[in-house]
Amino acid sequence: MGAVVFPVITSVYWSRVTNKAFATSVLVALVGFFIARFDVVPVPDVGLYLLEIFSIVGGGVVLGLMTFAFLGRRLGVVVGAIVAIALPPFFWGFVRDYPQLFAITVFYGVSAVLCTALTLASKRDFDFSTIKDNVTAFQTDTSGR
DSSP, rough: HHHHHHHHHHHHHHHTOOHHHHHHHHHHHHHHHHHHHOSSSOOOOOHHHHHHHHHHHHHHHHHHHHHHHOOHHHHHHHHHHHHHHHHHHHHTGGGGSSSSHHHHHHHHHHHHHHHHHHHHHHHOOOTTTHHHHHGGGOOOOOOOO
């Protein structure tokens, strides 16, 4: 469920998050989680370094989201960035020894990076009025009664 946290919160506050960005980031984050947590496929050292980078970003995302919840968006972004910059000495080469922590921070990191990148690549804003139109369209009585 953690893979959807960042895209859900982001989509509430950022109208540019697209369905593609949301779904792709969640699915890729889940794959990253299973690779990091259960060693489903052998990962070369380069892949482990990439997963560790996502793990570091994920640690910043987790603490940034917690700060955001209590103190607001601006401070949440600042705390998340500072934590992501400060974590490498503590996470690099160490976090892999704790598979659950590693997997959780990997999927937060992958989800955040991919959702943000795909959203920035999109040029359209999400039109929230389409939700209302699509959800209430079946309630329209066309029989004239």
